[in-house]
Amino acid sequence: MVTFEIVNSQEKARAGILRTSHGEILTPVFAPVGTQASVKSLTPAQLEELNTQLILANTYHLSLRPGEDLIAEFGGLHKFMNWNRPILTDSGGFQIFSLASSRSISDNGVNFKSHINGSDQFLSPEKAVEIQEKLGADIIMALDECAPPYDFDYNHQAMNRTHIWAERCLKAKRQDSQIMFGIVQGGVFPDLRTKSAEYISSLDFFGNAIGGLSVGESKKEMYSSVKIVTDILPYEKPRYLMGVGTPKDIVTAVQLGVDMFDCVLPTRLARHNSAMLKYGRLNLVNASYSRDSRPIDESCLCYTCLNFSRAYLRHLINAKEMLSATLLSIHNIHTLLELVKDIRNAILKSQFDIFAEEFFSFSRKNLEL
Amino acid sequence: MVTFEIVNSQEKARAGILRTSHGEILTPVFAPVGTQASVKSLTPAQLEELNTQLILANTYHLSLRPGEDLIAEFGGLHKFMNWNRPILTDSGGFQIFSLASSRSISDNGVNFKSHINGSDQFLSPEKAVEIQEKLGADIIMALDECAPPYDFDYNHQAMNRTHIWAERCLKAKRQDSQIMFGIVQGGVFPDLRTKSAEYISSLDFFGNAIGGLSVGESKKEMYSSVKIVTDILPYEKPRYLMGVGTPKDIVTAVQLGVDMFDCVLPTRLARHNSAMLKYGRLNLVNASYSRDSRPIDESCLCYTCLNFSRAYLRHLINAKEMLSATLLSIHNIHTLLELVKDIRNAILKSQFDIFAEEFFSFSRKNLEL
Numbered sequence: 001m002v003t004f005e006i007v008n009s010q011e012k013a014r015a016g017i018l019r020t021s022h023g024e025i026l027t028p029v030f031a032p033v034g035t036q037a038s039v040k041s042l043t044p045a046q047l048e049e050l051n052t053q054l055i056l057a058n059t060y061h062l063s064l065r066p067g068e069d070l071i072a073e074f075g076g077l078h079k080f081m082n083w084n085r086p087i088l089t090d091s092g093g094f095q096i097f098s099l100a101s102s103r104s105i106s107d108n109g110v111n112f113k114s115h116i117n118g119s120d121q122f123l124s125p126e127k128a129v130e131i132q133e134k135l136g137a138d139i140i141m142a143l144d145e146c147a148p149p150y151d152f153d154y155n156h157q158a159m160n161r162t163h164i165w166a167e168r169c170l171k172a173k174r175q176d177s178q179i180m181f182g183i184v185q186g187g188v189f190p191d192l193r194t195k196s197a198e199y200i201s202s203l204d205f206f207g208n209a210i211g212g213l214s215v216g217e218s219k220k221e222m223y224s225s226v227k228i229v230t231d232i233l234p235y236e237k238p239r240y241l242m243g244v245g246t247p248k249d250i251v252t253a254v255q256l257g258v259d260m261f262d263c264v265l266p267t268r269l270a271r272h273n274s275a276m277l278k279y280g281r282l283n284l285v286n287a288s289y290s291r292d293s294r295p296i297d298e299s300c301l302c303y304t305c306l307n308f309s310r311a312y313l314r315h316l317i318n319a320k321e322m323l324s325a326t327l328l329s330i331h332n333i334h335t336l337l338e339l340v341k342d343i344r345n346a347i348l349k350s351q352f353d354i355f356a357e358e359f360f361s362f363s364r365k366n367l368e369l
Numbered sequence: 370m371v372t373f374e375i376v377n378s379q380e381k382a383r384a385g386i387l388r389t390s391h392g393e394i395l396t397p398v399f400a401p402v403g404t405q406a407s408v409k410s411l412t413p414a415q416l417e418e419l420n421t422q423l424i425l426a427n428t429y430h431l432s433l434r435p436g437e438d439l440i441a442e443f444g445g446l447h448k449f450m451n452w453n454r455p456i457l458t459d460s461g462g463f464q465i466f467s468l469a470s471s472r473s474i475s476d477n478g479v480n481f482k483s484h485i486n487g488s489d490q491f492l493s494p495e496k497a498v499e500i501q502e503k504l505g506a507d508i509i510m511a512l513d514e515c516a517p518p519y520d521f522d523y524n525h526q527a528m529n530r531t532h533i534w535a536e537r538c539l540k541a542k543r544q545d546s547q548i549m550f551g552i553v554q555g556g557v558f559p560d561l562r563t564k565s566a567e568y569i570s571s572l573d574f575f576g577n578a579i580g581g582l583s584v585g586e587s588k589k590e591m592y593s594s595v596k597i598v599t600d601i602l603p604y605e606k607p608r609y610l611m612g613v614g615t616p617k618d619i620v621t622a623v624q625l626g627v628d629m630f631d632c633v634l635p636t637r638l639a640r641h642n643s644a645m646l647k648y649g650r651l652n653l654v655n656a657s658y659s660r661d662s663r664p665i666d667e668s669c670l671c672y673t674c675l676n677f678s679r680a681y682l683r684h685l686i687n688a689k690e691m692l693s694a695t696l697l698s699i700h701n702i703h704t705l706l707e708l709v710k711d712i713r714n715a716i717l718k719s720q721f722d723i724f725a726e727e728f729f730s731f732s733r734k735n736l737e738l
Binding site: 036037038040041042043044045046061065066070073074080081082290291293303307308309311312315316318319321322323325326327 | 405406407409410411412413414415430434435439442443449450451659660662672676677678680681684685687688690691692694695696
């Protein structure tokens, strides 16, 4: 049976254990993203070596290619991609609203065209659950509608639809081995966020997610939206802030009571030659690194930092060697996984207030590295 | 001290040990190519897990970018790229004749323009040695001139120049920790190959290489050229067939007395979606693999074959995921490393005649898979 237990909490921050059939997830947790059943440029062995606890895969992409039926034939996503630890799949909603074209939406569901080949596609709450059951992730998401953050009418309508769809997703769910999260919407509007958090909280989801953030709104609006929602969500259920992934956002959201995060940032920045630090970034294309014999971060114990200089990484980037993406992805993911581990340890020792204070104090000093 | 010892031989085939300051190389050996100080898409850790004994790096590329002085500042190529096992660098000759533009060649050396930025460059025998000493590989190569295989006059002239340059390279060499190989040229012309093999054999190189093959001539011409040369080269010195890398070419060349090979084939084919088998190739783009749950090769014990299906690899290729290049490179390099290991074991047991007979018998049956 899947369970979530809060081991210790300090003010609103919590350290927990989410037990799934593919093993325990210690929270707060950060999940690297494997959109197409592959965390870009890394083998599952490298992800395990990084102590990755959870990865995210995208229902929209996998449903279009190679298709959920093919993955089901192979025994599900874990076996297909050779990842034996927990997987979370999103519902496909966010991608339909950001990638697909020719959308026509009704309470029934969404008609859209595939961004790959233009074929006609349809997704409904029931279909989103069915696809995710075939993919077989440990954690699945209810279908939601994502609206641009500043359009009140659109957000109001999308929130109401998200609520109707949430109930239909719960009714459609059949697999006890999978747990489902509902998603709170409402853009940057406090009234809508309040209403949505209350409504989603009232339903029988295993956990609750906060969607529609980190999509163009200000940091202040993002944090205040998270606060409104986490103040309402039930204490005992896990909380997941979708698509969020800078160190500062993670520390802030944990302060507000969030347990789970995912983001493409570490792998995407890696492919764009950027190394993430706890307090900033290095753009390794910069000529100042050409003879720099230091690792990205002298205090970092990742494979990349233990073995390679900034000068070598810059050479790989200049020479357009694929290895740069791999080595930077290893470092960037390690940075975020270490951060959430440190956060968890601080909460366990009831020292998260000190941790957060130090973090923001250094963060301000190190805005530009 | 660097030594080469032949442990057992059977007819012309030999199993040896080349001892270098970065460890032993058991021959016959296959060296994956790390042109720009990176074996494409693989970390050094992955190469070590494959039991890679030796890699090749390209003097021409590294001299242009990031430059031999920068690499020397970092303690040489081993430290720069974090590869602690043996490295061989070529002389740069082949690349000047295949990649650079505006070549003007004299006995003194070659003027050419960089293929990267068009800058004026000059390479002489002395300069080729100096660059390779700065790079610090265990095995370095004399500068040679490569001519198109069928032009007799050009080959005659290029061979003579290669001989003069060979002597100058030997004179220029200063580092006792490095060993140098001379290169036999002569295109597809038996008289030139004979003359060149005799001349290069007469010089005080640690080992001898056969250059200018696998560049467009027929297999028959390639094999007969190798035979002419290996019949002349001194028995006790290691022999290296440059740029050769299909399983059939390797088995044939070992029969003719060759000890060392390098080739871009396993990593290049991987980036073009092809899996190498002992007896053929699979093009994994093929739709017939879309639901194929078998590994590339059911008898293969590489990381890729132990963990991933053809269907998953095909999905990665279709989805343009970089991981496909990594997983196929692992498999392809493993295939060639296992082949040379099996060849060596057969020679050690004096059963290489049986091994080769079986290999060519299966090879004929499996031309198309």
